[in-house]
Amino acid sequence: MKLNAKALAITFGLLWGGAVFLVALCHRFSPDYGVDFLRVVASIYPGYHIAGMKMGIVGTLYAMLDGAVCGFLIAWLYNKLSDKAA
Numbered sequence: 001m002k003l004n005a006k007a008l009a010i011t012f013g014l015l016w017g018g019a020v021f022l023v024a025l026c027h028r029f030s031p032d033y034g035v036d037f038l039r040v041v042a043s044i045y046p047g048y049h050i051a052g053m054k055m056g057i058v059g060t061l062y063a064m065l066d067g068a069v070c071g072f073l074i075a076w077l078y079n080k081l082s083d084k085a086a
Helices: 005-029 035-044 052-085
Strands: none
Touching (some): 005 052
């Protein structure tokens, strides 16, 4: 069975981007919420820092791209390894 790389890339991108956006949104209304998580995200993505919803959108876009690349690579690697095993 092969994985659809495009579908997995979109799925991972939406899930990871949605998670970052949701935490940034909750942080907007409750400043103590998700601070450590957002610090980790800020340490990974250049140009992103914890400050308002504009930066939350920037972090979301970074996360969507990151998730999509990871999803694509996972599907590609799985397909390559499953072809070798068969």
